[in-house]
Amino acid sequence: MSPTSSSARPGPTVGIRSENLTKKYGSTVAVDDLSFTAEPGVITGFLGPNGAGKSTTMRMLFGLIKPTAGTITIGGRDITDLDDPARTIGALLDARAVHPHRSASDHLLAFAYAAGLDRRRVDEVLDLVGLSDAAGRRAGEFSLGMNQRLGIATALLGDPGVLVLDEPLNGLDPEGIRWIRTLMRDLAGEGRTILFSSHLMSEMELTADNLVVVGQGRLIAEATLDEFVRANTTQAVAVRAQSPAGLGLALREAGVAFSTQPDSSFLVVGTDSSTVGKIAAAEGIALERLGPVRESLEDVFLRLTHDVTDFEGRAA
Numbered sequence: 001m002s003p004t005s006s007s008a009r010p011g012p013t014v015g016i017r018s019e020n021l022t023k024k025y026g027s028t029v030a031v032d033d034l035s036f037t038a039e040p041g042v043i044t045g046f047l048g049p050n051g052a053g054k055s056t057t058m059r060m061l062f063g064l065i066k067p068t069a070g071t072i073t074i075g076g077r078d079i080t081d082l083d084d085p086a087r088t089i090g091a092l093l094d095a096r097a098v099h100p101h102r103s104a105s106d107h108l109l110a111f112a113y114a115a116g117l118d119r120r121r122v123d124e125v126l127d128l129v130g131l132s133d134a135a136g137r138r139a140g141e142f143s144l145g146m147n148q149r150l151g152i153a154t155a156l157l158g159d160p161g162v163l164v165l166d167e168p169l170n171g172l173d174p175e176g177i178r179w180i181r182t183l184m185r186d187l188a189g190e191g192r193t194i195l196f197s198s199h200l201m202s203e204m205e206l207t208a209d210n211l212v213v214v215g216q217g218r219l220i221a222e223a224t225l226d227e228f229v230r231a232n233t234t235q236a237v238a239v240r241a242q243s244p245a246g247l248g249l250a251l252r253e254a255g256v257a258f259s260t261q262p263d264s265s266f267l268v269v270g271t272d273s274s275t276v277g278k279i280a281a282a283e284g285i286a287l288e289r290l291g292p293v294r295e296s297l298e299d300v301f302l303r304l305t306h307d308v309t310d311f312e313g314r315a316a
Contacts, residue, residue, distance in 0.1 A: 014075030021070035045208030053217035086115035091157035100140025144171025201298035239266035
């Protein structure tokens with residue numbers, strides 16, 4: 001079923017923009033002069049280690065926390081100035097923020113009535129997230145994965161043009177992860193703005209188009225996923241020869257740096273496959289394997305954020 005329905009008109013297609021956003025708690029700086037954008041039709045991954053300021057930034061977007069300085073807006077407007085917030089932006093910030101004795105259906109009805117939506121939309125989003133059969137069950141009986149689905153259903157109630165999801169994959173099984181990945185792609189394909197955070201780097205690599213990477217509240221990088229990995233990856237080549245000793249000698253004589261891997265292959269850095277192949281050919285060394293090595297998003301992320309991991313915030 002499409003996220004869009006006849007009973008809830010789609011919200012305007014707008015983007016998110018943060019400009020010089022700053023939040024201080026006394027001498028502790030949680031968000032530090034942070035500027036970035038999340039554009040319509042694009043899935044923007046929001047990355048950072050624990051304590052990087054991601055959740056604080058999202059809460060400032062929704063007016064739950066007041067910035068110390070700077071702005072974060074939806075279509076150029078503060079959320080408090082939106083004519084119809086529920087139909088403009090939807091959020092999953094804490095999937096556990098549900099009364100445990102309230103049924104899934106009643107939980108959604110409360111939000112729907114507040115937003116001027118009818119019961120048909122509640123039934124539609126319950127079906128969309130796969131909770132129709134659990135509509136009458138109390139939320140306190142739900143697994144973490146079911147609570148995640150209920151939170152996503154709440155975010156989708158107003159059929160918004162902007163969707164912000166904080167760790168939406170937590171507690172989901174592989175089928176659920178594939179489902180939310182497909183849902184985000186479908187929503188972005190309709191021209192909506194998707195901003196989501198996740199600690200699952202493999203899923204971020206499969207899902208995100210653009211990345212906003214933060215550490216200690218500061219912007220580390222803003223780029224497409226491919227640009228981010230390419231710009232922060234050292235050129236390397238994996239090569240395996242029938243004569244490892246002969247290839248090692250040839251590489252050393254050519255002034256090429258390499259390291260020996262557990263399977264006796266070499267990881268050659270700072271050059272390309274063509275150069276390594278020519279060095280081997282010149283010495284008559286037969287190669288069993290030769291090709292470029294691409295670091296994963298996880299490798300690059302962990303290396304770049306190694307020195308900015310901060311679990312408690314920073315003193316100004």
